[in-house]
Amino acid sequence: MRVDVLTLFPGLFDGFIKDALIKRACQKGLLNLHIWHLRSWARSRHQQVDDYQFGGGPGMVLKPEPLFQAVDDLLQNRDAKPVTVYFAPSGELLDQDLLEELKDIDQFIFICGRYKGVDQRVIDEKVDRLVSIGDYVLSGGELPAMVMLEGLTRLIPGVINDLDSARSDSFQASLLEGPLYTRPEEFMDLKVPEVLLSGNHKSIADWRKEKAMEVTRRNRPDLWKRYIEADKTIKRDKNKEG
Numbered sequence: 001m002r003v004d005v006l007t008l009f010p011g012l013f014d015g016f017i018k019d020a021l022i023k024r025a026c027q028k029g030l031l032n033l034h035i036w037h038l039r040s041w042a043r044s045r046h047q048q049v050d051d052y053q054f055g056g057g058p059g060m061v062l063k064p065e066p067l068f069q070a071v072d073d074l075l076q077n078r079d080a081k082p083v084t085v086y087f088a089p090s091g092e093l094l095d096q097d098l099l100e101e102l103k104d105i106d107q108f109i110f111i112c113g114r115y116k117g118v119d120q121r122v123i124d125e126k127v128d129r130l131v132s133i134g135d136y137v138l139s140g141g142e143l144p145a146m147v148m149l150e151g152l153t154r155l156i157p158g159v160i161n162d163l164d165s166a167r168s169d170s171f172q173a174s175l176l177e178g179p180l181y182t183r184p185e186e187f188m189d190l191k192v193p194e195v196l197l198s199g200n201h202k203s204i205a206d207w208r209k210e211k212a213m214e215v216t217r218r219n220r221p222d223l224w225k226r227y228i229e230a231d232k233t234i235k236r237d238k239n240k241e242g
């Protein structure tokens with residue numbers, strides 16, 4: 001997967017790409033990542049990339065010219081057309097389903113906004129997907145870009161050693177992940193649940209499912225409702241078959 005990121009703050013990505021998952025994916029040749037400084041495409045003498053908004057109001061808006069030029073330059077000499085993503089709270093919500101939908105796309109261009117946002121003409125002409133990572137306002141698209149990049153990279157075959165681990169994570173089966181334990185068995189009088197030490201795979205699986213249901217019901221009633229609906233449909237279909 002190739003990802004080109006356009007940002008006014010390339011330094012924000014330094015730690016993120018130099019460690020852990022992203023570094024490993026790049027080293028294995030599974031992720032081809034380029035971080036570009038948007039200011040390199042500024043035409044004016046002062047390298048201005050933002051301006052006042054027409055109609056008045058507080059906050060600056062990213063100008064269209066540098067972004068149009070940057071995207072056009074990044075589209076040169078491609079064998080496939082990349083999907084361009086712009087991050088904003090007004091976008092569609094990023095969730096595991098969206099990551100699954102996009103995971104087989106080979107090339108992305110991520111545009112990170114700053115200030116009030118970008119000129120609408122950039123969105124109309126150059127952006128394929130407008131993505132939000134949640135109902136809150138951040139200062140720019142860099143963190144959302146990192147969130148989406150990590151979410152997608154985890155799904156590239158070969159990046160995570162144990163793909164099963166990625167698949168069984170929260171959301172893959174519409175239930176959140178329940179509690180996890182490691183050694184020691186007892187720590188400050190706090191014991192690991194007996195069933196996990198039993199070696200009985202069926203009891204362990206049942207316990208985990210029970211806990212996953214408990215956590216989902218308590219923390220995310222919306223997901224719980226979805227799970228119950230899906231479960232009902234599966235049972236109804238099975239009954240019809242049988």
Ligand code: ADE
Pocket residue numbers: 087088089131132133134135136137138139140141144
């Ligand atoms: N830019 C600012 N806030 C954002 C959010 N919640 N999601 C995506 N991009 C953003």
